Each structure stands twice: as C-alpha cells, then as structure tokens.
Amino acid sequence: MNHAPFIIASYAVFFLVLAIDLAAPLLGRRRTLERIRAQYKRAQRRGPA
Amino acid sequence: MNRLTLWFHRMGSPPTFYRIAGTWLAWLFALSAVTGAAGLYLGLVEAPADYLQGESVRILYIHVPCAWMSLFAYGVMAVNGFIALVWRIKLSEILAMSCAPIGAAFTLITLVTGALWGRPTWGTYWVWDARLTSELVLLFLYFGVIGLYHASEDPRTGARAASLLALVGIVNIPIIHFSVKWWNTLHQGESVRLIGPTSIDISMLVPLLLMAVATKCYFVAALLARARVALLELESGKDWVRALAMKGEPRIEAAA
Numbered sequence: 001m002n003h004a005p006f007i008i009a010s011y012a013v014f015f016l017v018l019a020i021d022l023a024a025p026l027l028g029r030r031r032t033l034e035r036i037r038a039q040y041k042r043a044q045r046r047g048p049a
Numbered sequence: 050m051n052r053l054t055l056w057f058h059r060m061g062s063p064p065t066f067y068r069i070a071g072t073w074l075a076w077l078f079a080l081s082a083v084t085g086a087a088g089l090y091l092g093l094v095e096a097p098a099d100y101l102q103g104e105s106v107r108i109l110y111i112h113v114p115c116a117w118m119s120l121f122a123y124g125v126m127a128v129n130g131f132i133a134l135v136w137r138i139k140l141s142e143i144l145a146m147s148c149a150p151i152g153a154a155f156t157l158i159t160l161v162t163g164a165l166w167g168r169p170t171w172g173t174y175w176v177w178d179a180r181l182t183s184e185l186v187l188l189f190l191y192f193g194v195i196g197l198y199h200a201s202e203d204p205r206t207g208a209r210a211a212s213l214l215a216l217v218g219i220v221n222i223p224i225i226h227f228s229v230k231w232w233n234t235l236h237q238g239e240s241v242r243l244i245g246p247t248s249i250d251i252s253m254l255v256p257l258l259l260m261a262v263a264t265k266c267y268f269v270a271a272l273l274a275r276a277r278v279a280l281l282e283l284e285s286g287k288d289w290v291r292a293l294a295m296k297g298e299p300r301i302e303a304a305a
Binding site: 001003004006007009010011013014017018020021022024025026028029032033037039040 | 103105107108111112150151154156157158161165166168169196267271274275277278281282284285290291293294295
C-alpha cells in the first residue's frame with residue numbers, strides 16, 4: 001500500500017486545523033478593537049449623557 | 050507579600066496580563082516555528098522508516114504530540130476552571146474558556162491523523178477501541194464546554210457553568226491515559242515514558258520531542274492570544290481598553 005497519500009493528508013489536516021485555530025484570535029483582536037473604537041466614537045459624538 | 054505572590058497579583062491585573070502576554074506570545078510562536086521546522090525536517094527527511102509500519106510512521110510525529118496536547122490542554126482548562134469556581138478570578142475564567150477551542154483542535158487532529166495512520170497500519174480507519182473511544186469522548190467534552198460557555202448571555206456565568214463541566218470531565222483523562230493498560234486494545238501501549246526506559250530509537254525520539262516542544266509552545270501562545278481577545282471583550286468598558294482602542298497601547302499606570 002502506498003503510504004504517501006495518508007502522510008500528506010495527515011500533515012494537511014494538521015496545518016489546516018492549526019491555521020484556522022490561530023486565525024480566530026488574530027482576526028478577533030483586530031475586529032474587537034475596531035468595534036470598541038467605533039463604540040467610543042459614537043459615544044463621543046452623542047456627548048455626555 | 051513575597052515576590053511570587055506579588056507576581057501573581059500583578060499578572061492578575063488585566064492590563065498587565067494583556068501587555069506581558071503580547072510580548073510572550075510573539076516569542077512562543079517563534080520558538081514553536083523553529084522547533085516545529087526542525088522536528089518536521091528530522092521526522093520527514095532524516096528519520097528512517099519503521100521496520101513494521103513503514104513510511105506511515107511519519108504521521109506519528111504529529112499524531113503523538115497532538116494527543117499529548119489534547120490531554121494537557123484539558124488539564125490546564127480544568128485547573129483554571131477550578132480556580133475560577135473557587136476564587137472567582139476573572140483571568141482564570143478567561144484562560145479556562147480559551148483552552149477549550151485549542152484543546153478541541155488538537156483532539157480533532159489526533160483523531161483524524163490516527164485514522165489516517167490506522168488505515169495503512171491496522172487496515173481500518175476506526176475501531177471502537179477504548180483509547181479511540183475515550184479520545185472521541187474528550188472531543189465531545191470540549192464541544193460541551195464551548196457550547197455551554199456560549200449558551201449564557203453573561204460570559205462570566207457561562208464560564209462558571211462550563212468550568213463545572215470541565216471539572217466533571219477530568220475523570221476522562223486518566224481513562225484515556227490508562228485505557229491501553231486497563232483493556233485489551235488495538236491501540237499500542239506507551240513507547241515514551243517520563244520515568245523509565247523509552248522503547249523507540251533516538252533517531253525517532255528527537256523529532257518526536259521537538260514536535261512536542263513545538264506544539265506546547267503553540268498551545269501557550271495560542272492560549273495567550275485567545276485570552277487577550279476575551280479580555281478585551283470582557284473589559285470593553287474600562288479605561289485601559291479605551292486607551293488601547295483609541296491609541297494602541299494600554300495605560301497600565303492609569304488602570305493600576
């Protein structure tokens with residue numbers, strides 16, 4: 001039996017799953033900071049309550 | 050107050066944790082990349098094929114470290130969950146809940162690479178053997194923790210409920226570890242031991258240990274990265290987060 005497809009598939013799964021896992025916090029941090037910045041800017045435009 | 054207690058108090062402060070974690074995670078990702086590259090080179094190029102398994106042994110250089118990490122991540126999650134439940138430390142709640150997706154990722158890799166290794170070696174992708182089944186239960190436990198955490202509108206309530214599930218599920222960890230001793234399983238026994246002789250050749254042990262270091266560094270770095278995002282979400286009304294969002298770096302002295 002040719003083992004190469006199993007080895008390639010295993011390493012592909014390894015890198016794919018870890019890449020997805022890593023992308024979540026890296027993109028999430030930027031999105032969260034942008035959302036917080038937008039919230040504060042909206043609050044500043046409205047002025048003090 | 051001694052130095053260690055002082056260090057824990059300082060690390061418990063969200064802006065300090067955020068800043069220090071930001072520095073550490075860059076170094077940990079770099080260390081993970083270097084050790085991972087060395088481990089993959091030695092495992093895929095330099096290490097010989099196994100006399101029984103043939104070339105499929107190269108799958109084990111990722112399968113085994115990921116399996117170790119799936120258990121280690123659960124342990125870290127349960128310890129932080131315990132601290133969160135007993136002392137109600139916000140940072141422990143965040144760390145516990147940040148462990149779950151990373152642990153689930155490692156468990157998923159373990160199960161898939163194990164199946165891909167099993168087909169050429171055992172002749173089947175899956176058997177309902179004790180080790181494989183208990184590892185699948187671990188994946189469901191991770192999913193349960195993630196689901197329970199997101200089920201509540203208040204993240205702190207969700208974290209405490211999920212921490213309780215994580216603590217109950219810790220019983221599965223020794224079952225996974227000792228399953229190959231307690232039952233007659235198709236899965237082989239342990240080859241690498243912390244204490245006692247190791248039954249694999251040094252040419253295969255070195256890449257395996259390098260990959261273990263790489264996955265461990267990746268786990269800590271990914272955990273810190275996730276914890277930083279969760280901390281921003283939880284503290285979004287605080288001055289230091291406002292300063293960070295508007296400028297770029299947290300004003301620690303103002304928040305301390």
